[in-house]
Amino acid sequence: MKTLRVKVSRFDPQTDTGPTLVEYEVRVHEGARILHVLHAIHDTIDPTLSFRSSCEAGQCGSCAVVADGKPVLACYEEAREGMVIGPLALPVIRDLVVDLVPALNDIPGLVPKQGCQPPSYEEMEAIKPLRSCISCLACLSVCPAVSVIRFAGPTAMRQEMRLALDPRDSVDRVTQAVESGLFTCTSCQACWKVCPKDIRIPGKAIEKLRALAGLKGLTLPRHREVNELIRTTGRSVAPEGPSFLEQVDEVIEPNGEVKGTVGFFVGCMYTMRLPMTPLDAIAVLKRNGIRVIIPKEQICCGSPLIRTGQPDYVRTLQRRNIDAFAFRGIKTVMTMCAGCGSTLKHDYPETIPFRVMDISEVLLEYGIEKPARLNVRATYHDPCHLLRGQGISSGPRELISEVIDLVEMPPVCCGSGGGVRSGVPEEAHALAEKRQEEIKKTGAEWVISSCPFCEFHIAGHTPLPVKNITSVLAEGYREKDRRPHRENQA
């Protein structure tokens, strides 16, 4: 037995104006899950504590709560000292009990066809990965899209895809999914990352449904335009001046000793629209002994097509990009666009002859020279495709904390991804406004991120300067060079 102290959100809408956190100390057994702590509170301290449970074995989806900011199954997650336990971000009925029923009713059901053959082995196997959902609604509770626009939500999309694969179903699932908000998903991956059953809804359901929508001619017009642009120019955005690739040499030697060599996959946004940022990156890499090779024939990674369900041309893009780097014998390809990085890591064939690293990983692997500290408070916006797409969270923080004081805010999508900025601009705008609210709360003077889409989109909604990690480092170095030598050593 051991003693644990936890804080639990208590709220009774009939009597309270808002939730309050109450601390409890209970005796529990080794290995106790959150649910066992809740039972102990209920049984030995306060029998009025409300929470749900049924199977106590991860099978019924009754017990999802938010623990230390993350949705988890209470019966699965081990309880920790000091844990803060609250309800899912859904309408609260009391304490940890939220209203699941309306959303459960929104999950569509199969409408049988008359006298049809049961599915084949292959069809069943295709359906299965989408079938283990226990409807805990953790995914819905974190979906940014549902908070600002009419969207049936991630698990409803999972179910639409599962039904679309089923020959027994008689409904046009694809059209129905489009009507339920298929194109409002920002591909932030939040739903997948909280799913206790690890169901990859964005990749396995939403992108697949979008592709099926494409076959029905339901692709959004703006997304079709992007497709056209990529096919004709190799790029998902049109240039607004000389591109980054036009401004640099193919091989950039570092100052001093060569610590390593990387191939640089720049990505459409940085090369065509925001060339100053990769130029800062080059300055930082040069200073830190990293030789950079920039194949000029690289083109769009394919992400805008994959996310919007237009996969036809992706194979061609992949082949040309792989060749560009493989031909030069490059062993490490560095990305600095979160979306490109995630695409190269997950959507390219496993046989690619190089490893893919985000620039933050590269800089930390080789180590960086200390920049000067600036007297600035800044907050960091986690790009979805870096945080969830690549699991990179502490690296960027470590790097920027060398230069400025970091103030945290919760990691939520800014609304620029998944083709939403172009396809559903009012949603993208609403999400960025919410982001601005959070930024304001931090009292930061700068916003720092690591994705051109996030940086560009947030910049349009905040009066603060929005900077890339490498630009912050570059400023730290410029400041260091400006200051007299002595001061830098202090």
Place this chain on the structure above:
Amino acid sequence: MVAEGVVKTHVLVIGSGGAGVRAAIEASRYGSCALVSKTIIGKGGCTTMAEGGYNAVLREQDDCEIHYGDTMKGGAYLNDPALVRILVRESPDRIRDLVEWGAVFDLTPECHIAQRPFGGQRFPRTCYAGDRTGHEIMATLVERLGSTDVECHHEVSIIDLMTGAEGVSGAIGLDRDGEIQVFLADQTVMATGGGTRIFDISTNSTSGTGDGYAIGYRAGADLIDMEQVQFHPTGAVYPYDARGRLVTEAVRGEGGVLKNVLGERFMKQYDPERMELSTRDVVSRSIATEILEGRGTAHGGVNLDVSHLPREVIEARLPVMLEQFMRYGVDIRDVPMEVAPTAHHIMGGLRINPECRTTKAGLLACGEVSGGVHGANRLGGNALAETQVFGKRAGEYAGRSPKREVEVNRSQVAATSALLESFEQGSVSPAVMRDSLKSAMWEGAGIFRTADKLKKTLATIERLQSEQPVSRGRRGLNDCCTLRNMLGTARMIVSCALLREESRGAHVRSDIRQDWDPSSSPYGHTWISVSGMGIEQVVRA
């Protein structure tokens, strides 16, 4: 104190597990139907937790007669033969219903529903969806329910059936806020599932508290064979809070082997022919004996090992097991699971006829709350089949029944209110009482029983029944009502265990010597109702 309005319906179904939802779907074809459940519909009960599979005769080489014979033999011939005939005959059609409604069972590459071997069966006839079969069935049923007009009442717990001169006329429930909700119905279907949560170590969901047995008893219905409680051989043993969690029989079906701490495959001592795939009563007793005699593991279990199976087989066929053990840091692809028996299933229950009618007019029952199908020991895979076969029957016969003049029994509602108020004046924590009951049941009414131990447990139950549980405010009332049901069900189990002076199936009286085997037993069902209890004598020609 009575919530707004009385819900009036032709068929009221209590419980939203496999049996209840199937009954509601069927009943809605004939008229109005209301489904009320203690939990959110589809999330409660044990059906969602069922892992291993569903028995149905689907192949040429198999035969309903063999399934019948296996079930009777497994049940130590205490089963009601008419109910078993129905089970084996209708189970294939009911799985076809599920497939038509979208269920995703595992298929063979030839596109037949895949079947795995389960204990006590001469043919591999257990259909499955990995090891989440019950979840698959439940998901399918809830989708189907969505396309009917069934009126759904989530998170309302039934406290008692409403009775009158004409028999059962509905039920009285308690909503989330502790307010009374009255249901008036021509026919009421009890589908509240099982109740092994009255034991310290159990596989059941939090609603497996035996409510339906106790409620049916109080309403005057007959129950049979309540002493027959199945202890599943393989429950988890640690960590403490996960003890009892089911380790599905599919693990043995897929080839898992049982070994004691000396590394011996001890089943060859107990049932050399069927080994690990013997019936559950036999395997449970064997494991319990190994542990009692000191050949158990440090955590008090034996080893169940699948590490010799190909990793892909474990990943594809036992994903839930893999995931659940992984959560506690055990990779079953490499190391054995530690297991010990756990209270799993109540074979006894409300006495029903082939139309699922109980002995009380207006009350039907289906699923685990009913008795007779499984006799003295249930075969793995027969319970899910039972939910579908008898769920459909209950819904159909209730639905087809004529309308009746039913009225709210005001004095009963008033009495219920008074009962609830008395809980608010109570003095003992229901959680403390519950824990005392659970230990007493595990100690005295477990795998090996004697009259002495049973009487001691009965005394504890009686003491607890004389205490007054307390509810702090109305929201704790449900805990008090549930405790009352747990005590009522426990009392029936212990009383019937004392009545049955023989070892039969899951019920073992180690204090009694007998010179008959199950097929020649002089005893039939035990029965219990408000008017008395007894054991039927069999007159053999």
